[in-house]
Amino acid sequence: xxxxxxxxxxxxxxxxxxxxxxxxxxxxxxxxxxxxxxxxxxxxxxxxxxxxxxxxxxxxxxxxxxxxxxxxxxxxxxxxxxxxxxxxxxxxxxxxxxxxxxxxxxxxxxxxxxxxxxxxxxxxxxxxxxxxxxxxxxxxxxxxxxxxxxxxxxxxxxxxxxxxxxxxxxxxxxxxxxxxxxxxxxxxxxxxxxxxxxxxxxxxxxxxxxxxxxxxxxxxxxxxxxxxxxxxxxxxxxxxxxxxxxxxxxxxxxxxxxxxxxxxxxxxxxxxxxxxxxxxxxxxxxxxxxxxxxxxxxxxxxxxxxxxxxxxxxxxxxxxxxxxxxxxxxxxxxxxxx
Numbered sequence: 001x002x003x004x005x006x007x008x009x010x011x012x013x014x015x016x017x018x019x020x021x022x023x024x025x026x027x028x029x030x031x032x033x034x035x036x037x038x039x040x041x042x043x044x045x046x047x048x049x050x051x052x053x054x055x056x057x058x059x060x061x062x063x064x065x066x067x068x069x070x071x072x073x074x075x076x077x078x079x080x081x082x083x084x085x086x087x088x089x090x091x092x093x094x095x096x097x098x099x100x101x102x103x104x105x106x107x108x109x110x111x112x113x114x115x116x117x118x119x120x121x122x123x124x125x126x127x128x129x130x131x132x133x134x135x136x137x138x139x140x141x142x143x144x145x146x147x148x149x150x151x152x153x154x155x156x157x158x159x160x161x162x163x164x165x166x167x168x169x170x171x172x173x174x175x176x177x178x179x180x181x182x183x184x185x186x187x188x189x190x191x192x193x194x195x196x197x198x199x200x201x202x203x204x205x206x207x208x209x210x211x212x213x214x215x216x217x218x219x220x221x222x223x224x225x226x227x228x229x230x231x232x233x234x235x236x237x238x239x240x241x242x243x244x245x246x247x248x249x250x251x252x253x254x255x256x257x258x259x260x261x262x263x264x265x266x267x268x269x270x271x272x273x274x275x276x277x278x279x280x281x282x283x284x285x286x287x288x289x290x291x292x293x294x295x296x297x298x299x300x301x302x303x304x305x306x307x308x309x310x311x312x313x314x315x316x317x318x319x320x321x322x323x324x325x326x327x328x329x330x331x332x333x334x335x336x337x338x
Contacts, residue, residue: 005118005119005120007117007118008068009064009068009070009118009121010117010118011325012115012116013115013116013117013118013121014070014323015322015323016108016111016112016115016116016125017061017064017065017112017121017124018073018322018323019108019112019322020057020061020105020108020109020112020128021058021061021062021065021072021073021075022073022075022076022266022320023105023108023270024054024055024057024058024061024075025054025058025073025075025076025077026075026076026263026266026267026270027050027054027101028051028054028055028058028076029076029077029078029080029081029259029263030081030097030259030263030267031047031050031051031054031098032051032078032081032083033081033082033083033085033258033259034047034089034093034094034097035047035048035051035094036083037083037087037088037089037094038091038094039091040091040146042142042145042146043091043094043095043142045138045142046095046098046135046138046139046142047094047098049134049135049138050098050101050102050135050139053128053131053132053135057124057127057128057131058075060124061124064120064121064124070323071323073320074320075320076262076263076266079260080259080260080262080263081258081259081260081263082256082257082258082259083258085208085254085256085257085258086252086254086256087252087254088204088207088208088251088252088254088256088258089200089204089250089251089252090248090249090250090251090252092148092246092247092248092250093197093200093201093250093251095139095142095143095148096143096150096197096246096250097197097201098135098139099136099139099140099143100194100197102132102135102136102139103132103136104274105128105132106128106129106132106133106136107277109125109128109129109132110125110129112125112128113125113126113128113129147247148247150193150196150244150245150246152185152186152189153185153189153236153241153242153244155182155185155241157182179239180235180236180239180241180288181287183285183287184235184282184285184286184287184288184291185236185241187278187281187282187285187286188232188235188236188282188291189244190278190282191228191232191275191278191279191282191298192229192232192233192236192243192244193244194274194275194278195225195228195229195232195275196229196244196245196246198221198225198271198275199221199222199225199226199229200246200249200250200251201267201268201271202218202221202222202225202268203218203222203251204251205218205259205264205267205268206218206219206221206222207251207253207254207255208254208255208256208257208258208259209257209261209264210257210261211261213312214261214264214265214312217265217308217309217312218264218268220305221268221305224301224302224305227301228298228301231294231297231298232294235291235294261316261318262313262316262318265309265312265313265316265318266313266318266319268309269306269309269310269313272302272305272306272309273306275302276299276302276303276306279295279298279299279302280299282295283295283296283299
């Protein structure tokens with residue numbers, strides 16, 4: 001009987017380690033560049049913390065793959081980043097990026113921990129949760145201290161609990177809507193917040209992309225982000241609720257690419273996946289049909305945009321595939337042909 005850490009990795013463990021490795025090696029490249037250009041010392045400390053966490057985790061995952069005879073993914077490396085390129089993003093963007101990636105890594109790690117069986121894999125994701133929670137706490141404190149933390153709206157609520165009495169509570173797609181409740185408000189705020197960051201990220205990519213097809217693709221992403229921010233903001237303005245906004249433009253006028261085309265495209269593909277996950281939760285918790293319908297429209301748009309991005313990545317050889325399940329039937333058929 002093999003020791004616990006020598007048990008074969010399950011398909012779920014390979015999948016989750018592979019996804020985390022791909023995400024971490026991408027983040028390492030981005031953080032190296034943002035750290036090289038950041039001026040504020042407190043924000044530099046946060047970026048260094050985020051970089052250290054992702055570098056260690058990617059090394060640990062590579063070690064687990066190596067000891068388990070699983071091919072280590074190519075992922076992303078120093079070839080995908082040029083830290084000598086001029087500054088493209090502001091320090092505020094760098095801090096928001098660290099906050100957002102920590103949030104998503106925390107969500108991923110919690111799910112991946114649940115699906116992990118081997119002690120070493122469980123330990124890796126336990127460490128990831130602790131590191132992400134610490135990074136999130138430290139980054140949020142810096143943003144709060146500097147007065148640039150985008151906070152969820154402060155609203156007035158009734159002083160007594162309420163129960164739903166009529167089926168019309170869910171409303172209709174057109175007209176007759178009841179006021180927002182705090183659960184819907186939270187999801188709308190989160191979606192706007194992530195779209196603000198995503199729009200700034202893609203705007204930067206569109207500004208530095210050399211390839212015409214890629215530049216058009218990124219500009220289309222900027223338009224989608226602006227459209228989604230406008231649509232979601234309307235739900236807040238209808239209730240006279242403050243609309244989240246960034247304290248600065250988050251972007252410079254540089255046109256020199258700090259990242260490879262491969263990294264930029266894969267970053268957007270990853271961003272689309274995270275956005276779809278957020279929308280899925282928002283729809284599941286929505287009790288207003290007009291809001292749910294708007295989220296479904298957003299999801300359809302993101303899915304189409306993501307599919308077009310994947311096709312561009314495949315065409316250019318930028319799309320690394322996860323480990324494939326061996327088809328024993330195909331092996332048998334190929335054996336017959338010999």
